[in-house]
Amino acid sequence: MNGSIDQILSRAFSALPTGPVRNILSSQIVLMLITMALILGFISVSVLFLIWLERKISARIQRRMGPMMTGPTFLADKSMWFGGLLQTMADAIKLLVKEDVTPGSVDRVVFFMAPILVFTASLMAYVVIPFGPNVSVTDLNVGVLYLLAVSSITVLGIMMAGWGSNSKYSLLGGLRSVAQMISYEIPMIFAVLGPVLMAGSLSLQNIVAAQAGTYFGFIPRWFIIPNIIGFLVYLIAGTAETNRPPFDLPEGESELVAGFVTEYSGMKFAMFFLAEFSNMFVVSAVAVTLFFGGWSLGGVENLITQPILHTLFCVAVFLIKTYVIILVLMWIRWTFPRVRVDQLMHFGWKTLLPFAFLNLLIAASFVVMQTMAGGAVAH
Amino acid sequence: MNPYLFWLLFCVVMGGAFGVIRAANIFHAGLCLALTFGAVAGVYALLGAHFVAAVQLLIYVGAIAVILKFAVMLTQHIDQREVRHPFMRGFSTFLVVALFAAMVLVVIFNQQFVTAPYDPVTDYVGVKAIGERFLSQGLGGYLLPFEMVGMLLLMALVGAVMVASKEREKS
Numbered sequence: 001m002n003g004s005i006d007q008i009l010s011r012a013f014s015a016l017p018t019g020p021v022r023n024i025l026s027s028q029i030v031l032m033l034i035t036m037a038l039i040l041g042f043i044s045v046s047v048l049f050l051i052w053l054e055r056k057i058s059a060r061i062q063r064r065m066g067p068m069m070t071g072p073t074f075l076a077d078k079s080m081w082f083g084g085l086l087q088t089m090a091d092a093i094k095l096l097v098k099e100d101v102t103p104g105s106v107d108r109v110v111f112f113m114a115p116i117l118v119f120t121a122s123l124m125a126y127v128v129i130p131f132g133p134n135v136s137v138t139d140l141n142v143g144v145l146y147l148l149a150v151s152s153i154t155v156l157g158i159m160m161a162g163w164g165s166n167s168k169y170s171l172l173g174g175l176r177s178v179a180q181m182i183s184y185e186i187p188m189i190f191a192v193l194g195p196v197l198m199a200g201s202l203s204l205q206n207i208v209a210a211q212a213g214t215y216f217g218f219i220p221r222w223f224i225i226p227n228i229i230g231f232l233v234y235l236i237a238g239t240a241e242t243n244r245p246p247f248d249l250p251e252g253e254s255e256l257v258a259g260f261v262t263e264y265s266g267m268k269f270a271m272f273f274l275a276e277f278s279n280m281f282v283v284s285a286v287a288v289t290l291f292f293g294g295w296s297l298g299g300v301e302n303l304i305t306q307p308i309l310h311t312l313f314c315v316a317v318f319l320i321k322t323y324v325i326i327l328v329l330m331w332i333r334w335t336f337p338r339v340r341v342d343q344l345m346h347f348g349w350k351t352l353l354p355f356a357f358l359n360l361l362i363a364a365s366f367v368v369m370q371t372m373a374g375g376a377v378a379h
Numbered sequence: 380m381n382p383y384l385f386w387l388l389f390c391v392v393m394g395g396a397f398g399v400i401r402a403a404n405i406f407h408a409g410l411c412l413a414l415t416f417g418a419v420a421g422v423y424a425l426l427g428a429h430f431v432a433a434v435q436l437l438i439y440v441g442a443i444a445v446i447l448k449f450a451v452m453l454t455q456h457i458d459q460r461e462v463r464h465p466f467m468r469g470f471s472t473f474l475v476v477a478l479f480a481a482m483v484l485v486v487i488f489n490q491q492f493v494t495a496p497y498d499p500v501t502d503y504v505g506v507k508a509i510g511e512r513f514l515s516q517g518l519g520g521y522l523l524p525f526e527m528v529g530m531l532l533l534m535a536l537v538g539a540v541m542v543a544s545k546e547r548e549k550s
Contacts, residue, residue, distance in 0.1 A: 110410065142506060145433040149420075152441025156413055159448055163406055171452070178449055182442070202506050 009034060035137055039126045047277040052088040054277075054330050061334040095273070100266035103165070110164030115264065115271035117157035122275040124150045125282045130204045132295045132314035143204040144196055147286060148189055151241065154279070155181045158243075158260050161272075165263040173259025176341065181241055183348040188237035190356035194230040194363035195223040195290040204286075208294030220298030224291040226366040230359035231291045233352055238283035239329060240348070242276060246336040247344065284325035285318075292321050384425055391418035405451050413444035430506050 009031055102111065128143040130136045140146050155178055162174015196202055199210035213221050224231055240247040261272050288294060295301070295314035304310045339347065395418060398411030416439035423432035513525045 107406075110407070140429060142429045142433045145430065145437065145506075149433045149436035149441060152437055152445075153417075155441060155445050156448075159445060159452075160410065163448075163452060175449070175452060178445060182445065185441075200507070 039123065039137065043123065043126065043274070043278045043281075046281055047274050048088050048092060050277045050280065050326065051091070051273075053326070054333075055088070057327070057330045058334045061331070092270070095266060095270040098266040100268060103167075103263050105166045106263065107164040107166060110160045111263075112268075114157050114161035114164055115268045115275075117160065118154055119271045119275045119278075121150055121153040121157060122278045122282065124153075125279075128204055129282065129285050130208055130289055130294055131318055132311050134205075135295075135311060135315060136205065139203055139205045142202045144192055144202045144207075144290075147204075147282075148185070148192070151279075151282075152181075152185065154275070161264070162260040165260065167263050169262045170260045173262070177243060177260060180243070180247065180344060180348075183345060184237040184240035184247075184352070187233050187348065187352040187356040188241060190353070190360055191227075191230040191234040191237065192286075192290060194227040194359050197360070197363050198223055198227075198367055204289050204294070208289060208296060211293040212296050212299070214298050218298075220293055220296075222291060222293040222298075226362050227291060227359055229355050230363065231287065233356045233359060234287060234291070235325075235328070236352060237348075238287065239332060240344075242279045242283055244276070244280065244329065245333045246338050248338060280326060280329060281322065284322045284329065287325050288318060288321040292325075294318060381425065385422070388418050388421045388425065391415075392422070405454075406448065409444065409448040409451055412447065413440050416440045416444055430509060 102108070125147055127137045128140050128146055130139070158177045158181070159174050162170045162172075162177070165171070195207055199207040201207060201210070207223075211220070211222050215221055215225070219225070261269060264272060295318040297317050301310065301314050301317060304313050392415050395411045395415030399408045399415065402408040402411055416435065420432045420435040420440065423429075423435055512519060513521050516522045
């Protein structure tokens with residue numbers, strides 16, 4: 001694929017006058033660093049926003065006054081949307097400057113590495129997310145597989161946190177989390193296979209491209225159409241993979257204090273927090289890519305012919321779709337009570353997995369029918 | 380292929396492997412093993428075998444290393460310092476290692492390695508090609524081994540269920 005982010009950057013830098021500055025800027029390592037900085041910046045800002053959003057939604061669903069009202073009065077009084085805007089910033093600054101306590105009996109190296117590993121795994125996922133046409137850091141031919149592989153590293157980090165903390169709550173939380181994530185990874189993989197089968201590719205950009213156009217001229221050819229069960233399975237499994245309620249047993253505060261994050265404080269705690277929210281973004285972005293046509297909007301985006309505006313429009317479409325899914329995830333979080341451990345396992349293996357298989361069968365028959373119809377339905 | 384990256388990954392693989400043997404604590408040994416697996420995935424990626432790299436990461440780092448540590452965490456006394464190192468088991472270890480090394484060396488020296496400059500673009504094997512190879516017979520097809528592995532995994536699965544259900548009957 002041409003036109004990934006570093007290529008766009010190097011094209012932009014080639015407009016600079018020749019000289020040492022341009023040479024340094026367009027070297028491979030500097031381009032890589034700039035791309036990394038872009039991703040990091042994106043994650044930080046988007047997580048900051050997501051935390052604020054989560055608090056707002058929780059406050060609206062459960063009528064909590066704080067997140068709805070705090071902040072400068074000129075904002076809070078003018079609009080109910082901006083009340084509580086500064087709470088997240090205060091929270092972030094607090095976490096950054098807070099004393100980072102390392103309990104005496106922890107396994108130091110493991111304890112230190114765990115949050116870094118968890119955050120790195122979530123950072124790595126951003127590399128293949130297709131934000132727009134040609135706007136992704138890179139377009140791997142095995143994109144979907146890469147995403148699943150990278151997200152499985154998180155398990156290792158959580159396990160390290162649980163064991164390294166040398167505390168019974170952390171250990172139990174870590175064990176629960178690993179059992180949960182391994183169990184829900186399987187229905188997730190099978191749910192993801194539906195769109196992959198229909199697109200005939202593992203590359204996320206190709207999957208988006210395969211969803212261009214419409215059925216009968218007005219229904220977008222999004223893969224949600226035969227894969228509705230797969231989408232629901234993916235969303236549920238994704239919630240479980242990110243350890244979010246109602247699947248937050250690894251950190252169920254009434255049983256385990258805070259699970260594997262019990263002994264963490266300050267910056268290290270903030271990294272777990274950051275990783276959780278950034279994983280939520282990844283889960284939603286992948287859901288949009290696989291089931292809702294990614295950055296495409298049923299052909300509407302092609303009405304804009306100016307290339308830069310077209311790209312910006314597509315990125316906006318992608319982000320809006322992603323935030324809609326995030327809203328649904330938050331809505332789920334603040335509505336359902338936590339499941340029990342045995343319910344969790346039963347649900348994952350005996351309900352979710354058969355449904356994921358069913359979805360794969362439906363997707364396969366859809367593909368066969370399309371091939372037999374000779375593309376008569378298409379376009 | 381970037382030689383610096385290769386040597387970096389080489390050091391990580393070897394360092395991890397050494398850590399597996401030398402770590403006094405089984406949990407640390409397991410982590411070192413995961414590190415080695417991850418670095419091997421890096422080597423695959425460097426060679427342009429993206430599919431194998433992703434699968435290596437997914438299965439070895441994400442599943443096998445995790446299950447291994449899960450088992451370690453359920454055993455008692457993992458903190459004990461007197462874990463006996465394979466190094467110290469003496470003669471039998473030496474014999475096994477020597478035989479294995481001899482086997483590897485024989486294979487290496489009987490192999491004609493491709494020394495032509497590596498071209499990752501034309502050499503790239505897509506996922507589709509791999510899938511077609513798995514399901515085709517005859518030359519270049521792996522249908523029989525593929526099905527055999529499937530049977531083997533099924534047997535392992537049934538066996539695991541059997542063992543687990545026997546345990547339950549006892550209790």
